Amino acid sequence: MKKILNKKGYMLYELLISFALASIVIINMFSIVVSLNKKMSQVYANNEIYKFKSLVYKKIAPDFYKYNIKNIVWNSSNQNLEITYDINTGETKKLVVSSGEKYISYNGDKTVANDLEIKLDKPKVKIITDNDTKILKLTIPLSYNNEQHNIEIYSVNDINEEITDINV
Amino acid sequence: MKINNKGFMMVETIVAISVIAVFSISIYTFTSSTIKNYESKERYNVIDDLYKLNTVKNYIINNNYLRDITYSLNEENLMVLDETFIPAVILNELSINKIFVTIPTKEKELLNQTSIDEEFKDYLNWQDFETNEDSVGTLIAEFKRNDKYYFAYIDLVGEL
Numbered sequence: 564m565k566k567i568l569n570k571k572g573y574m575l576y577e578l579l580i581s582f583a584l585a586s587i588v589i590i591n592m593f594s595i596v597v598s599l600n601k602k603m604s605q606v607y608a609n610n611e612i613y614k615f616k617s618l619v620y621k622k623i624a625p626d627f628y629k630y631n632i633k634n635i636v637w638n639s640s641n642q643n644l645e646i647t648y649d650i651n652t653g654e655t656k657k658l659v660v661s662s663g664e665k666y667i668s669y670n671g672d673k674t675v676a677n678d679l680e681i682k683l684d685k686p687k688v689k690i691i692t693d694n695d696t697k698i699l700k701l702t703i704p705l706s707y708n709n710e711q712h713n714i715e716i717y718s719v720n721d722i723n724e725e726i727t728d729i730n731v
Numbered sequence: 732m733k734i735n736n737k738g739f740m741m742v743e744t745i746v747a748i749s750v751i752a753v754f755s756i757s758i759y760t761f762t763s764s765t766i767k768n769y770e771s772k773e774r775y776n777v778i779d780d781l782y783k784l785n786t787v788k789n790y791i792i793n794n795n796y797l798r799d800i801t802y803s804l805n806e807e808n809l810m811v812l813d814e815t816f817i818p819a820v821i822l823n824e825l826s827i828n829k830i831f832v833t834i835p836t837k838e839k840e841l842l843n844q845t846s847i848d849e850e851f852k853d854y855l856n857w858q859d860f861e862t863n864e865d866s867v868g869t870l871i872a873e874f875k876r877n878d879k880y881y882f883a884y885i886d887l888v889g890e891l
Contacts, residue, residue: 613778620782628789693820698786700824715779717786717825719793 604708612705612712615674615681619703619714622669623658630656631720632699635688637729644686644729646701660686660703667703682706688729690722697722775854780883783825784872787817791870792889800832800887801867809833809841828875832887835862835869854882863888 573581630648633655637644642663648656659668662685665676676683684704691698699722703714739747791797796816803810812830814822822830833841838860842852851873860869868887873880 616778620778624782624785628785691820691824693818696818696820698821698824716782719786719790719821 608708608710612681612707612710615676615705616712616714618674619667620716622672622674623667624716626656626669627658627701627716627718628720631723632718632726633723635726635729637731639731642685644688660701662686676705680707685731686729687731688726690726690728699726771853772857774879774881775857776883777881780872780874780881781885783827783874784870784883784885786825787812787821787827787830787872788870788885788887788889790817790821791887797867797887797889804832804834804868808837809844809847826874826876827872828880829873831871831873832868833871835866835886836860838869838871850880851882858882858884860884862886 626648630650633647633649635644635646642661644660644662646658646660648658650656656670659666660683661668662683665683667674667676667683682705684706686704687700687702689700689702691700699718701716701718703716705712705714791800800810800812800816810832812832817827817830821827838855838858841847842855847855854871862869863886865888866886867889869884870887871882871884873882875881
């Protein structure tokens with residue numbers, strides 16, 4: 564009978580070993596791609612939140628450090644925390660943290676959290692005292708992708724006796 | 732039965748495996764050190780830490796400690812600011828583990844000191860300190876969060 568079949572094929576164990584090796588490589592590469600993707604989205608989220616934080620810090624920090632705080636009021640109707648500074652010349656400046664409308668405004672200059680898909684929760688004010696030391700801590704709770712990235716800023720200037728903790 | 736004798740020799744197999752092993756080990760070493768470097772750099776000069784350090788700077792200036800600090804820096808290169816300068820309540824609140832002041836432009840000389848731990852040396856080695864002409868000192872803080880060390884620095888500028 565004339566030879567019609569090509570017998571130069573692979574043996575079964577050769578095929579099995581090749582598939583096993585290929586699947587090991589593919590599984591490893593897949594897990595690398597998944598972890599890289601996860602890392603990339605984390606880096607993107609961090610960039611967004613740090614960008615927002617930098618804007619806010621740059622806007623509010625210099626005067627927060629420089630001037631004495633005259634009063635702090637929590638307005639429950641619009642969920643605004645209003646901080647008024649006593650400027651040396653007699654005029655005042657106002658910082659508003661609005662958890663209702665999700666913005667931070669300093670002297671009318673607004674930074675909106677929602678524009679960057681950042682969640683802004685109710686701010687807190689805490690007076691920390693120890694003997695002669697008294698500092699004021701303002702916490703602006705921010706979150707992005709369910710990760711908490713608070714802005715915490717401190718005043719070591721003279722603090723008005725009437726200012727108390729605000730934690731709503 | 733006809734047997735195919737065209738296999739690899741033992742020596743060839745061993746050489747090939749050794750080459751692959753050396754190659755894999757070098758790639759692993761390179762990537763792991765790169766990842767380690769990247770992770771440690773993520774803990775240097777974080778924006779929140781810089782503003783926390785600024786709070787300490789304001790406290791020093793408000794309480795007129797600049798002159799005392801400058802006087803102490805004339806005697807030694809590195810000064811650890813303890814509770815005589817910064818109250819423990821502030822350090823705890825800001826999660827500051829240690830706070831140092833050094834002479835501007837002489838930060839790298841601290842690497843020769845044996846009392847400094849490795850984490851701090853890594854930071855000093857990596858950081859390119861840019862000092863202002865009016866600077867009286869460089870304020871460096873070591874923060875500790877979740878058992879990891881974070882570092883940040885700012886210039887100590889103010890009127891004596």
